[in-house]
Amino acid sequence: MKRTNLLTVLSIACLLSNCKSEMNLSEIRNDTKVLQNSSSRIAVVANTVKGMNWADGRDNFVDGWVIPSGLSASDNYAAVQTKSDLVLTGFQNAGANTIRLPINPNSVLESWWNAYTGAIDKATGKGMNVVLCCWESASSKDGKVDDSTQFWNMWQTVITKYGSNDKVLFEVFNEPYGYSSTELRTLYADFLTNYPNVPRDRIILDGTGYADNVTDIGADSRFNSCLLSLHNYTWFGGNLTTPSAWEQNVQNHIGSYGSRTIVTEFGAGLTGGKNYLGAANGDVEVAYLQGMTNKIKSSQMGSIYWPGLRDGDSYSLFTFNGSVMSLNNISALARIQYGWSMIPVTNGSTYKVSARHSGKVLDINAAATTNGAILQQWDWANGSNQKWIISETDPGVYKFIAQHSSKGLDVNGGATAYSNGAYLEQWDYYGGDNQKFAIVSIGGGYYAIVAKHSGKVFDVNGQSTANGAGILQWQYSGNTNQNWQFSLL
Known part of the structure; x- marks a missing residue:
């Protein structure tokens, strides 16, 4: 997300405690109905992920239901499917094979889930991958899980429904900047313990801080088969002005883990008519998007642009009027597709x-x-x-x-x-x-x-x-x- 606010919550100690209200972790494991990983399935490889974030116009940090742009809280399952088809077709026409959707406990544990699953089911039915990522609420703003009981109940519900669907990936927690590296690795280890039958290549672990560095998580051998999530925006890198400087910036934050990394958020301003194919000439955003996409390609990373669609966001690749998806910047899409290694012609x-x-x-x-x-x-x-x-x-x-x-x-x-x-x-x-x-x-x-x-x-x-x-x-x-x-x- 392009961030304007972040969250507050229970401490990690409470998360790992045996509070009366917390679901028994062994029950979570025993109740999870997912397929065992087998040689018959095709493992998810990071650089095959070519995606778009579909985001709530309020940003995904919301109290209550998270509702991606173009959907409405009054929609039922069928309405969500109909609207989703238009949005997803727009993404697919742009070359995307993946969407990243926000979830939170309210959205999963309350009635909205019955409708919201229409978007997930429509995407997988169209052959797309879906990354489901947990966001914290707007009122918390501390980079930690808001309520551990609700957090695990949410993931239990999600994995019970989609654990056996190889098109659905699970990103444990978005931008966990409130945790120390040790605390975060404990949270991730608990997730793996709770859901042992989910193939590890379908589990995505955000890097430390604002998901801006994956090296700490990547180095933990417990997570060797998991994918890693990196976020990068212009303000993360100190407003660098050349593509090569941005490439080095990204390298510093992925270390030797590029082939396991999906850049699940990166983006720049697309509604001002800027040309992202021309020489940067000191323009931070042009240098950034060129450098990012160069590095995504050369390091064989996957990437999910922020946002493919979000109402009112100048970074949004598309605008949606309820019936038509309109592309906001063709030159930016050219760079995104380059990062995806989309090769339009046979050279020469x-x-x-x-x-x-x-x-x-x-x-x-x-x-x-x-x-x-x-x-x-x-x-x-x-x-x-x-x-x-x-x-x-x-x-x-x-x-x-x-x-x-x-x-x-x-x-x-x-x-x-x-x-x-x-x-x-x-x-x-x-x-x-x-x-x-x-x-x-x-x-x-x-x-x-x-x-x-x-x-x-x-x-x-x-x-x-x-x-x-x-x-x-x-x-x-x-x-x-x-x-x-x-x-x-």
Whole structure:
């Protein structure tokens, strides 16, 4: 979460005591009905987790029920399923295979659970993983479990229902900054003891502090098979201004445990029109998101963006109006997908590129071989002026070289041509950022093509379906004249 407040509660001593009101831990173990880990199941590997946080608009630290944005306390199971399908489809179209959902004792032990499980069931039914994470209440604000009896009752209920579902993962406690390392490791050890039949790779343990360092927990041999959770935001790292500085910052907080780590929260401002593909030039957020996603990829970590959806949050990747999921920043999604190791094309291979709305392909006008020849759409004719050799130039961005001329696609006006309406042409390739493009999956086998220098996308002028319509750069809207299909030749 992007934090504005955190929690208060019982001490760890009470958690581990034999208070009358506390559930007997042996009863928890005996009552838990889950499948034994077996060789037939596929273990969860951290870097296969490509996720989005679906968060409460109030933040997930709430007193009472936690209700992700777009849902309502009055929803029943069927209504939650219907609404969830729209949100989850938006996440899947962006490449996500995982959602992280908040839980707390009120949400699980009261009537909301009967409806809320509709979101979990819809996600797993769509083939997604679900991370269920316990948040403390808004009134506590101390980084500890609020009430140990309710905490264990909550997890008992959750694991009884989902312990045998390999699509559901359990994150024991979010941002446990109120505990010492010893106290936190005791809490986690109790969880493993209480639920011995839950496969360890489905249990996620937050690092110490605000989950900002996983090395202490990773070094405890009792947790060797568990996954680790790391959080990182710009203010965690002292406002570093280069991607490489952020990569080192993350390395300092994961040590040798990258392959077991899922970055369950990271995010930056997405509603101000910032371009996350261009040079950082001292911009903390651009440097941060580039450095984070570079390190997520290179260290083979999983990641869950904060938030995929949260009402009123400038970090939110999507906005949801009740029926449509709208993407807030295509360049940020390009970086997130890079961190997920999503590879859109075979490097150095030749493609035709077709517009979704018209079925026509990218084509150099009249098969000209001169600099400045215009890029247009045209019926496929198998011409070499319609064939593109696509090669990665920088992490996550590509050049498009016309087969007939060996020239590169180029946004007219150079690396400072940021405005809507600049047209695409061919030009001698010289490595300018206006000649480099991210290829971003938007679902259904279609992609947006995003200029590195501007963060704007290829757009068929006027949504025309006619031969000869020019290709411009334009702010991403999601319209089908900005959707492209790549066919390997």
